[in-house]
Amino acid sequence: MKYVTANSGAVAVGLAFGPIVPEFVTANPGLIDYVEIPFEQLRHSPDTGSIQETVPVILHCASMSVAGFVPPDDGTMKGIEREAERTKTPWIGEHLAFITAEPIQDDHTQPTALTYTVCPQMSEETVERVATNLASLQKRFNVPLILENSPQYFDVPGSTLSMVDFVSAVIERCQVGLLLDLTHFVISMLNTKKDPVSEIDRLPLEKVVEVHISGLSVQSGIAWDDHAIPAPPVVFDLFERVIARVRPKAVTLEYNWSPQFPESTLLRHLDRVHKIVRN
């Protein structure tokens, strides 16, 4: 098994696990430093964990509902703990979002469980909730949890903070590392009609541990996350801007939705990321 080694100061470059990754890793030994795998994938298909025989793994997660009001069940938490120990991940990236919610009818006892994380109400109330949740969740792990900014597709009622203000407030209140998903950030800026360049400078970039890069598409009047297409130039522009200010520990290309993602594009984008982080 391979493990992420102690930080030598260099920025590690990796890929999110997807259908093209096992073959790519075998065909291009040493080109990437790690593969990021969601806990949910390891839970559903434990065989995917065997990639760690070839390349180290960083654990990602979408099950803890950090910004929600329904805690994850104990079985899920124990599963995440097991995978954190098994993979020896240096940290666990979790979405600053919710994936379960209380039922709308009081007579229903089961919470609503989704399969996709959702941007929470961005308010002081949620900031406090995240702080409470995170304090409880962090105790279960020997490695830090870091939080990933959500893409904002619509105005969440009751929000009193912008995306940047919300993320900043959470990072400040919880003293937690940031997984800066640049594509989510651009999506949020496009959908709320804000300037990504001036807004990114307001983020607590010194807290960035990891960066995510993926594609986005605009359909039906809204910008959407899209891991089946390459990141647009604006995402790389922001990445250069971030790297000029801080040195994250890792950068992950998330091109993991399509088995037809062109290898030539993947190689080109990896090369571009390597060049940016080495400069």
Place this chain on the structure above:
Amino acid sequence: MIANRVHAIVAAGLENPELLARWKQEPELLRAYGVDPAAFDLDAIWKFAGLSAKVKHNGLRFDLPLTFRFLSVNGLEIDIFGAYAAHKARAGTRYAPTTEGRIVEFVDFLRNWLDFDKREHELLWDLVRHESALAQLRNRTPSLGKCRVPHIVGEIILHEMTCDPRVLGKLLRQKTVDPGRVQRDVVYLGYWNPGDPEEICILELNELGYHLLSLVDGKRSLADFKAISKKLISAFDELASVGVISK
């Protein structure tokens, strides 16, 4: 507005887009949950349910790569998967557990949902039937049992198309795609697995061959086909006798 109430409503709508439709028609229903209906962008939440449904169908990309590319380049993914999520919620059914089952269900949905007056919908229908036929044949080994009546050797799937989906596929593999360059033409195709998935081929048929093959169902006997042939000649004679056609 209390955050946990807001989350509960958004989650319920995402899980069951039928609720979103109901709330859109009767906003006051939302007020019963202690929230202001005007604060919720129900259309955007509906579209987000489409994104979620799309991601749940990433497994189909192995078999339907060109279909997904067509949806992407034409900006149709969110609308189609949003409608599909709502359709499943209305029907009260879950997505099939297997990729094969999901393809069948998705194609069934498209059959009823697509607007065939729109050229891009027609092209999508051609493409998804083309790819799903090939996927279906790849995943099955037909039995080659003997039969006393005319029957297909192996398995064949017949489709009448409005274009040649192979030409459309070539265009989609290019960087920029202009569906307007795809010529509208009735094309009859037979996707044939002669007994080995490695030997699947696509037969270009004329109209008569297409209809003849569609009659070969393993039940009609040679005598039945002779009777059909006689009826055809008799129909010609009758039409000629009243002067509708000349022989």
